[in-house]
Amino acid sequence: MDEITFAVLGTGGIGRRALEVSQHKDALTPVAACDRHGVAVDFDGLDVDELLAATEGNIDSEPRSGSEESSGDEPRDNEVATDGGTGTTAAESGVKQHGEQKGVVASSQARPSEGPIQEIIDHGDRIDAVLLALPNYEHDFIPRTADRFAEGGYAGVMIDVLKRSRVIDMLDDRSDEFEESGITFICGAGATPGLLTGAAALAAQSFVEVTDVDIHWGVGLKSGYEDNRGTVREDIAHLPEYDIETARDLSDAEIEAIIDDHDGVIEFEDMEHADDVLLERAGVCDAEDVTVGGILDVRNDEKPTTTTVRVTGRTFDGETATNTFQLGDETSMEANVNGPALGYLKAGVRRNRAGEYGVFGPADLLPGF
Numbered sequence: 054m055d056e057i058t059f060a061v062l063g064t065g066g067i068g069r070r071a072l073e074v075s076q077h078k079d080a081l082t083p084v085a086a087c088d089r090h091g092v093a094v095d096f097d098g099l100d101v102d103e104l105l106a107a108t109e110g111n112i113d114s115e116p117r118s119g120s121e122e123s124s125g126d127e128p129r130d131n132e133v134a135t136d137g138g139t140g141t142t143a144a145e146s147g148v149k150q151h152g153e154q155k156g157v158v159a160s161s162q163a164r165p166s167e168g169p170i171q172e173i174i175d176h177g178d179r180i181d182a183v184l185l186a187l188p189n190y191e192h193d194f195i196p197r198t199a200d201r202f203a204e205g206g207y208a209g210v211m212i213d214v215l216k217r218s219r220v221i222d223m224l225d226d227r228s229d230e231f232e233e234s235g236i237t238f239i240c241g242a243g244a245t246p247g248l249l250t251g252a253a254a255l256a257a258q259s260f261v262e263v264t265d266v267d268i269h270w271g272v273g274l275k276s277g278y279e280d281n282r283g284t285v286r287e288d289i290a291h292l293p294e295y296d297i298e299t300a301r302d303l304s305d306a307e308i309e310a311i312i313d314d315h316d317g318v319i320e321f322e323d324m325e326h327a328d329d330v331l332l333e334r335a336g337v338c339d340a341e342d343v344t345v346g347g348i349l350d351v352r353n354d355e356k357p358t359t360t361t362v363r364v365t366g367r368t369f370d371g372e373t374a375t376n377t378f379q380l381g382d383e384t385s386m387e388a389n390v391n392g393p394a395l396g397y398l399k400a401g402v403r404r405n406r407a408g409e410y411g412v413f414g415p416a417d418l419l420p421g422f
């Protein structure tokens with residue numbers, strides 16, 4: 054495959070690892086990366102080792118203080134980040150941080166920017182694919198960021214690792230806009246949704262009717278906890294007592310208290326994960342037949358349960374069976390999000406180069422019905 058240049062929006066827990074994993078994939082050259090505070094662009098290829106070393110233990114993952122991005126205006130690139138609205142700094146609340154500048158600007162390749170995403174849009178003609186590793190505290194943040202790329206004349210691949218079902222509809226609503234722009238948008242392409250959605254779509258091929266898809270994940274995040282506070286916060290939003298707004302407004306201390314209350318192990322049931330709508334739109338089964346749950350242990354690296362996908366259905370010759378797919382317990386969340394995300398990115402580039410534009414989910418890139 055010809056060389057692919059790509060940009061990463063968001064250099065938090067996921068974005069940093071995406072840059073690292075890209076070094077193990079053929080033909081991928083990271084040429085731009087940004088976070089809320091700054092941007093690094095180098096068309097000879099970013100020095101990933103330098104960027105990772107400079108941002109080690111120094112990521113910017115506080116939620117935004119306000120909700121101005123939900124006002125319907127253009128998403129703002131730069132907003133004041135506070136610690137869950139409490140006004141405490143990350144250092145005060147115990148988040149690892151070093152150096153004068155936090156986040157990507159700690160890298161010698163990056164510089165502060167008032168409009169980091171806009172700078173990447175402005176270079177869009179030299180970027181084949183854009184991976185959005187951005188938070189999801191406003192459901193329309195990723196769709197509106199995509200609008201900005203379309204309006205800025207971008208024609209390439211955009212790919213996200215978002216989790217929430219309702220965002221897929223917002224992206225589908227933009228299908229015509231993407232087709233006109235020449236954008237191939239791959240949505241929900243991390244682990245779940247993403248890798249596990251793809252596994253379910255493949256397992257479903259044995260059946261003529263799929264009655265039930267059950268996804269149950271296990272994540273052990275002791276050593277990865279500092280880097281993945283953004284993901285943990287978003288996971289807490291899936292607990293029945295919280296939603297995306299209340300989780301965004303929690304201070305780090307409140308999050309620690311929730312974790313303490315659960316002795317470090319939080320169990321989730323019936324999560325709003327987009328595996329359901331992504332399987333339905335690919336014709337695999339009805340969204341209501343898909344359930345997603347999981348267990349997160351932030352005090353152990355060992356997974357609290359084996360991540361398992363069970364697809365139950367009826368074969369053409371009348372048998373009922375369950376096909377099961379399991380992840381190896383040694384595979385980390387970061388490996389299971391970023392390997393697939395970059396793999397789907399490459400699949401998206403093939404489609405884009407063949408002139409196929411619009412919105413695709415992970416199951417659309419696998420055998421179909």
Ligand SMILES: NC(=O)c1ccc[n+]([C@@H]2O[C@H](COP(=O)([O-])OP(=O)(O)OC[C@H]3O[C@@H](n4cnc5c(N)ncnc54)[C@H](O)[C@@H]3O)[C@@H](O)[C@H]2O)c1
Nearest residue numbers: 063064065066067088089114130188189243244245283284
């Ligand atoms: N599908 C999956 O399996 C899966 C798994 C884990 C995480 N995720 C998702 O990945 C996303 C990223 O997670 P994370 O842990 O890396 O979060 P994080 O909080 O660590 O990082 C977010 C990054 O986005 C940047 N950012 C925020 N607002 C920005 C703006 N306006 N302009 C530019 N950059 C901005 C931040 O500065 C930070 O670098 C989350 O939405 C999470 O739900 C998906």
